[in-house]
Amino acid sequence: MAPAIQGGKDYLYSPSENVIASLQPEVAALSRWHGAPPKGIGLEANLLAQSKQYLNWGSAENAHPMDIFSLAVTDKQTLTAGGSPDIKIHSTADADFPLIQSIDNAHNVGCHHIVTDGKGSRAISSGFDGKIKAWMCQDGYWAAEQKLTADLEAAKAWAIALSEDGQYLAGVNQEGRIKVWDLAADATQIRDHETKGSYGTCIDLSADGRFIATGHADGSVYIFTTETGRMPFSLAGLVKNVRTVAFSPAGKILAAAGDTRVIVLYDTASGEQIASFTGHTAWIMSLSWSSTGEYLLSSGFDGKIKVWSMQTKTCVATLSETDKAVWSVKWLPKTGKTEAFATVGENCSIAFYCEATG
């Protein structure tokens, strides 16, 4: 049995009273959104009793000239990267979501992954040319971490994930190898796990740092224990390309999805498949857990965005404001009482949504 996790809030089996209570509408939560109430635009209202509504909270239109492939969030910012060479930083502390910094020429041939640590003090980005770069944040302003970037010169990975404390970078490459680098020790490679060689498309590190999960082109999903470097069990993977894997905040559940259009949930203590969510009709590109683990967010190649309740195991909201692919979705760190998330993709914009209350 895996060690008990402190403060875990994953709703694995039967929801507690607390969960239900927390789903009640919060009074006056909108005061957080700077006066003007958000407009509900083009939302497909789900009329089920437990449905929720997410309102268009605003957007940074055409934030990039080309597709935005990746999105990372901190307490007050979004970091976005894609087809253009720059990384853009927008503020989420202001309802206009202003651009506050543009790191020009970060990746000349474009960037497909950008990740941040839990504190929002470090970011790692990965370019289409295979170059991995490190960035640090001071007083809300990002600068290149030159030495670390040089140390990462030999690091090769497609998908990357950064540990909560920013010390460990995990990556999976095109040969399906999973590696971990210690960024506090000159980016020394400390782990090298081999899988069956299928293209590694996605990776996640659990917030407590105990697990690494990867998804692969042949549909396989792996979980490694970071402490031992072993696979505690083999998972029954998906049949087709896996495009996204995500650990719940307490690390008890791993969600995986991709071309099968189904989201599969695994119990990380046993490796058993505990649930699957169907409803998407296109490839699923991205998954993100809300900070409490109550909701799972997913986005599809067809532009559809869905919110799934872990309590009811159903889809509680579907947004279809665009028919362009949504490459990445992320819940914003919960700063008020209301949950909000950001989405990026083929339409070159960053869109923000918040939960409708009352």
Add this chain to the structure above:
Amino acid sequence: MASQSIQSLELREQDASVREYIGKTLVTLVHGLTLPPPEAHLSLSVKRRANSTSCIINPITGALEASPRVETTRTYSWPAKTAYEEWKFSMTCTYTALLYSLTCLYSGHSSNSGYLGPGHSDGTAHLQKVNRDIYYIDPGFFRAQYVVDGVIDDLAYTIGVDREALSVDTLIPRIENADEIEISRVRWVLVIEKEAVFHRLARAAYHTRATAGEGLLVTGKGYPDLSTRLFLRKLFDLASNRIVPLRFYALTDGDPHGIAIMSTYKYGSAAHLHENARLSIPRLQWLGLRVSDIIAVPEVLGDKALLSLTGRDRKKIISMLYNSPVWASDGPELQWRVELQRMLFLNAKAEIEILYECSGGLEGWIERRMFRQE
């Protein structure tokens, strides 16, 4: 016609400069051979063609061209310092000598004829027929067709003539300046990467039955040769003054080579930077195939319609993104750039033949897509 005779004269001047260059070069070489060994420095100099890593999109011609640079030459000597130099020297000599024998053969014939009509009766046209087979004269010596092509390119650039003055192959009828092409009824030109797709559409007589009106189907069987590009450019120029514009569409695979082939038609190739300005087709529109075209209709085509990228595909895409101004972030084709990136991002590519299976087949798809692009 007056205009025709002027064009003919220009053509003759090109031939004249070819003959002059060959004559001079061979005389110098033969003279070198008559000297006693210590003084006999046999050498051949060719102008260096622009390096493909330093090119730009010329805003005026819309073609891929060499960025401004100092012209340099490369000299091959005999006896040579290296085996490679010796090989290059003898290859260039052999080719020059071949050209000489052929120009001698036909110069009398064409000088008697004052008119260079569309019958390809001049010496140059005969040269082409022979040059196509040069590689097969001695494959072991020339090693590969591209080696012959390289020598031809070097010589043409050095002499200052079009490549066709020295060589051509005949997938597409060679167009002389004096040839007349009647295209008043043609509404569109579909440039197709694959020969099989071309034949399928031709068998179905799509060029006569399209909703968009009568059209032309053209294939260059992969990367186009210069005469295919010249032919298309001729059509482009002929239609440039029309009130109803002639539309040019590209139909290629949704893979890095498909995009590179489309770019060769529209902007030119890195190997012929000095020729691109007169061969490019600036108004070429991208009909497809995009990877997203296939993902978007999975219920019809199924996910099996997509292929994973190979390691070579990935390398090819990265080098395209790195090296060419066509796909640069400040370049003219952001949609091409991002399509290459999406291929990497999705690890997917698609072949045109997939469209045979979609609703209405390949023709139905083209109809819908042409309509959308208008």
